[in-house]
Amino acid sequence: MSKPPANRFRPSDHAFAAESLAQIGRGYVVPDRVALITGCSSGIGRELALALHRRGTIVIATARRAESLQELADLGIATEALDVNSLADINRVVYAIKTAYGRLDILVNNAGYGQMGPLLELDTRALEAQFRTNVFAPMALARACAPLLRSRNRGLICNIGSVSGVMPTPFSGAYSASKAALHSLSDVLRLELKPFGIRVMTVQPGAIASEFGRHAESSLRGVLAPDSWYKRSEDAVHARAVESQQNATLARDLAKRLASELLRKRPRPVLRYGNKSKLLPWMARWLPRRIREWLLLRRFGLRRLQANP
Numbered sequence: 557m558s559k560p561p562a563n564r565f566r567p568s569d570h571a572f573a574a575e576s577l578a579q580i581g582r583g584y585v586v587p588d589r590v591a592l593i594t595g596c597s598s599g600i601g602r603e604l605a606l607a608l609h610r611r612g613t614i615v616i617a618t619a620r621r622a623e624s625l626q627e628l629a630d631l632g633i634a635t636e637a638l639d640v641n642s643l644a645d646i647n648r649v650v651y652a653i654k655t656a657y658g659r660l661d662i663l664v665n666n667a668g669y670g671q672m673g674p675l676l677e678l679d680t681r682a683l684e685a686q687f688r689t690n691v692f693a694p695m696a697l698a699r700a701c702a703p704l705l706r707s708r709n710r711g712l713i714c715n716i717g718s719v720s721g722v723m724p725t726p727f728s729g730a731y732s733a734s735k736a737a738l739h740s741l742s743d744v745l746r747l748e749l750k751p752f753g754i755r756v757m758t759v760q761p762g763a764i765a766s767e768f769g770r771h772a773e774s775s776l777r778g779v780l781a782p783d784s785w786y787k788r789s790e791d792a793v794h795a796r797a798v799e800s801q802q803n804a805t806l807a808r809d810l811a812k813r814l815a816s817e818l819l820r821k822r823p824r825p826v827l828r829y830g831n832k833s834k835l836l837p838w839m840a841r842w843l844p845r846r847i848r849e850w851l852l853l854r855r856f857g858l859r860r861l862q863a864n865p
């Protein structure tokens with residue numbers, strides 16, 4: 557793990573961590589919880605690492621590119637390179653945590669991205685990649701971390717879902733389905749892990765200011781062919797990709813709220829936060845399907861296509 561400044565608690569230094577654990581017995585105050593967060597290069601993950609660190613949690617902030625974590629490392633946060641799609645990376649990081657701390661209290665599965673585009677124009681590889689990162693990777697991390705989370709009978713797995721998983725829209729079908737799957741897996745995990753003292757919560761953010769829109773836009777590269785059925789609605793496809801960045805709530809605000817929730821004795825099973833995080837689920841639940849679909853067809857330029865085949 558990276559080296560924080562010498563005058564700070566150095567959670568990345570194994571010997572130092574062992575000494576800190578020993579200090580517990582001698583009555584010294586040491587940070588209370590150990591938290592592993594994925595996808596900390598920007599946005600929600602980065603802000604959450606900072607928010608938890610400020611509250612005295614030992615944070616292991618991870619991202620695929622180690623250099624993107626330098627700022628966090630400079631603040632004394634332990635950092636590790638971790639591509640959530642690499643089982644070797646996952647095992648290496650979990651082993652390092654086990655060696656350094658002997659426990660883990662909180663796992664935040666935050667890393668993710670939005671594969672945008674009309675469903676039939678996404679090839680199978682794009683769909684598989686979306687599910688690999690947003691669904692299978694969080695499960696692999698949960699599996700690898702479970703023994704450490706169980707050790708103190710108060711572990712917590714926090715999966716970052718999305719309001720898109722509750723209210724799917726055109727041109728975000730792959731992303732919405734991946735987040736809906738993550739919500740569903742989390743609901744079952746919550747029950748299956750309860751007997752072992754591991755709690756599971758889902759966060760369903762609304763629009764949050766981050767790099768999400770930029771990554772979603774680049775996911776569209778090569779998706780719309782020149783003879784695409786959706787060519788005339790291309791603007792709507794691109795607008796959907798960056799929609800999360802319109803009137804977005806600050807990632808810092810979500811992180812502050814989430815950090816408080818994660819450190820509670822009984823965190824709520826589902827947390828909705830951010831612009832439209834209440835409105836969209838309300839629409840999904842209460843608006844008659846016909847009205848909802850009429851609104852979506854209009855909003856995403858699909859009525860335009862219908863009128864001019």
Ligand SMILES: NC(=O)c1ccc[n+]([C@@H]2O[C@H](COP(=O)([O-])OP(=O)(O)OC[C@H]3O[C@@H](n4cnc5c(N)ncnc54)[C@H](OP(=O)(O)O)[C@@H]3O)[C@@H](O)[C@H]2O)c1
Pocket residue numbers: 594595596597598599600601619620621624638639640641666667668669670689716717718719720760761762763764765766767768769771800801
């Ligand atoms: N922003 C929103 O409006 C919004 C709304 C609802 C839900 N969410 C969810 O919130 C989570 C965080 O997104 P964000 O808004 O903070 O966007 P972001 O700024 O784009 O951050 C996404 C993070 O995930 C990382 N990531 C992607 N694939 C990865 C992989 N294979 N291995 C490791 N890291 C990977 C990115 O790393 P790189 O820098 O290496 O790409 C980045 O650190 C995501 O799960 C997203 O679906 C966001």
